[in-house]
Amino acid sequence: DAGITQSPRHKVTETGTPVTLRCHQTENHRYMYWYRQDPGHGLRLIHYSYGVKDTDKGEVSDGYSVSRSKTEDFLLTLESATSSQTSVYFCAIRPGVGTEAFFGQGTRLTVV
Amino acid sequence: QQPVQSPQAVILREGEDAVINCSSSKALYSVHWYRQKHGEAPVFLMILLKGGEQKGHEKISASFNEKKQQSSLYLTASQLSYSGTYFCGTELFRNNDMRFGAGTRLTVKP
Numbered sequence: 001d002a003g004i005t006q007s008p009r010h011k012v013t014e015t016g017t018p019v020t021l022r023c024h025q026t027e028n029h030r031y032m033y034w035y036r037q038d039p040g041h042g043l044r045l046i047h048y049s050y051g052v053k054d055t056d057k058g059e060v061s062d063g064y065s066v067s068r069s070k071t072e073d074f075l076l077t078l079e080s081a082t083s084s085q086t087s088v089y090f091c092a093i094r095p096g097v098g099t100e101a102f103f104g105q106g107t108r109l110t111v112v
Numbered sequence: 113q114q115p116v117q118s119p120q121a122v123i124l125r126e127g128e129d130a131v132i133n134c135s136s137s138k139a140l141y142s143v144h145w146y147r148q149k150h151g152e153a154p155v156f157l158m159i160l161l162k163g164g165e166q167k168g169h170e171k172i173s174a175s176f177n178e179k180k181q182q183s184s185l186y187l188t189a190s191q192l193s194y195s196g197t198y199f200c201g202t203e204l205f206r207n208n209d210m211r212f213g214a215g216t217r218l219t220v221k222p
Contacts, residue, residue, distance in 0.1 A: 031208065042199060042214035043154070044114070050208040058209060059114065090153060092210075097203060098142050098161055101210060103153035 006104035019078040023091030031094045032074040036087040081111045115202045117213035124220045132185040132216045134200030143183040144201035190220045
């Protein structure tokens with residue numbers, strides 16, 4: 001199995017608080033992605049990274065920021081959590097374009 | 113830019129066949145297919161990089177029509193283990209991201 005770990009696996013937080021989710025990989029893959037999964041919407045891309053300090057927005061990036069200061073870590077921050085950000089968040093990694101993606105086990109985030 | 117999948121859901125009996133479709137309005141560099149079991153992470157099935165290419169994985173195969181920007185996933189003689197949600201993922205030329213469709217929920221019954 002690809003070495004990819006998400007933390008925490010579950011989190012409950014209050015509206016208005018900042019939250020940071022971590023994705024850690026041991027594969028030295030160049031690309032890292034954050035998706036959110038909601039019923040009826042599939043996997044929607046939030047942000048992605050194509051190298052250290054190289055990031056770009058996906059289709060649902062409002063309210064989220066990311067950072068990648070090391071190859072192995074990709075952090076997703078909800079600057080001020082809202083109930084609409086209650087979701088399951090998946091991190092994915094892959095070595096390059098045209099290659100398969102490996103997914104982490106997901107983080108279930110509940111904003112109350 | 114999110115690809116469009118159809119159907120949204122399909123129910124089969126063991127041994128029956130199914131086809132899941134994925135289409136894009138933009139020129140595609142590649143199409144990926146993944147399967148997700150309930151409560152688990154998506155798992156890679158296959159990737160198609162060339163127009164008209166068809167790949168197989170046991171009784172699961174896929175095709176990619178580059179001219180139409182469409183891909184189809186074929187599941188033949190379905191087994192109970194095929195149940196899950198299938199996602200297509202697409203990459204555009206000269207783009208680093210990967211977008212997924214809304215998924216197709218496949219249920220195989222005995």
